[in-house]
Amino acid sequence: MVEWTKDSLLAGAVLAGVLVLTYVNGPAPDPIAITVIALTCATLVFRRRFPIWVLAGTVVGCGIYYPFVGSAGPLLVTFVIALYSVAAAGRILVATASATVSMAAIVLGEIYSPIRHVDNIALFMLVGWLVAVIALGAVRSSRRALVSEAEKRATGDERLRIARELHDVLAHNISLINVQASAALHRKNRETEALEAIKQASKQALKELRATLGVLRQVDEQAPTTPPGLGQLKELVERTRATGLQVTLDGEPRPLPPEVDLAAYRIIQEALTNVTRHASAQAVNVRIHYDDKHMRVQVDDDGRGGEFMTGNGIRGMTERARSLGGDVTVRGSTDGVRVDARLPIGAGE
The missing domain is CATH 3.30.565.10 (Histidine kinase-like ATPase, C-terminal domain)
Known part of the structure; x- marks a missing residue:
């Protein structure tokens, strides 16, 4: 019950932050964009119970939002949190494969897009962030396993x-x-x-x-x-x-x-x-x-x-x-x- 409350508060905080920064960084999002943002953030409530499904949900949400609805706003943070949750659950290979496929999709999108949305420096920084998030999740998983073994x-x-x-x-x-x-x-x-x-x-x-x-x-x-x-x-x-x-x-x-x-x-x-x-x-x-x-x-x-x-x-x-x-x-x-x-x-x- 405590974890459910924490994840609900996290999802609400992420939703509020994404909406505020989306309004600040670009034109006001339309109802469709707000709906996609809300649904994607809402999946974080289930990140401990169903981490892989939440990761898939954030991938779908970001995949719909950025190419088709709006490019402004840090909705990608939901994917980062979901990636950490998967790694913390001990599914390191799943997290690594998801990060690799997502980065490949971003790179291909930038190559074939007539407009450059992310420069090379930002891409390298994003790769570094994803690697760091997976590493932190792996450390969390190892620590949890050690505590369980000690118990x-x-x-x-x-x-x-x-x-x-x-x-x-x-x-x-x-x-x-x-x-x-x-x-x-x-x-x-x-x-x-x-x-x-x-x-x-x-x-x-x-x-x-x-x-x-x-x-x-x-x-x-x-x-x-x-x-x-x-x-x-x-x-x-x-x-x-x-x-x-x-x-x-x-x-x-x-x-x-x-x-x-x-x-x-x-x-x-x-x-x-x-x-x-x-x-x-x-x-x-x-x-x-x-x-x-x-x-x-x-x-x-x-x-x-x-x-x-x-x-x-x-x-x-x-x-x-x-x-x-x-x-x-x-x-x-x-x-x-x-x-x-x-x-x-x-x-x-």
Whole structure:
């Protein structure tokens, strides 16, 4: 709607300017000339929606006006604007061909006309103007394409980020639920504990899902939209302990840039998820420590080490760290597996 209004105002301004200059530069135009001028200028209203048809309309209008109706007045400006619109729409070849054919028609008309309307200097200047207009339109088209590509890339990055968040939330909490459900089937007189752990894990999963999806949908004002961080690390450790795994925590959270805080939490969460699902471990140690420029996260378990496959979880941890300028290494040995992450503290500043 805004573009339609702008083009309508442009068409009106061009019509007014052409009529004024036509009256100033020559005899007053007759009704036929005014009609041709008005119709030709009116086509500019549609220059964004139908640029090629508008270009054709201005060619026809100028082709009727100058040879048959009147030679005074700058009606040619409508053709120049239409030419720019075609080039800005990305139809560079169409714009170039139209300009070439139009210039050829003008030159042939001057050659075979008994009266010279345009001298050589004016012809060269007109060629220069047409080339410049096409070049400006091409620049506009390229800039629009770059902006569109940047928007698509940003959308893709956001989708990847949300997908990574969903993977981490679901993988961790559903793993805990699975472990507790299995325990409930095999532990006598301890079903209540397992069911309580399942309740807490599912509640946390829903909470984090609502926080993640809150980026896309802000409907429920009561829904938590703050992403988790190391402030919730103790709760994460407690939920993991509920599976029977002995988890120790060394180090205290500090205020961090939000991106680093979330990445550190998700890396620890994914590491604990992998221990719960794959390592057959009895104990795991989570350690966080800091220096002037970086924070380090280490997660060591005493489970099954050796060779292991790099799945989505490890790739997700690595991508998170690299996006902030850090790195993650995962090493397996006969004593277990170590996840070692280094994150720059100033990455979010």
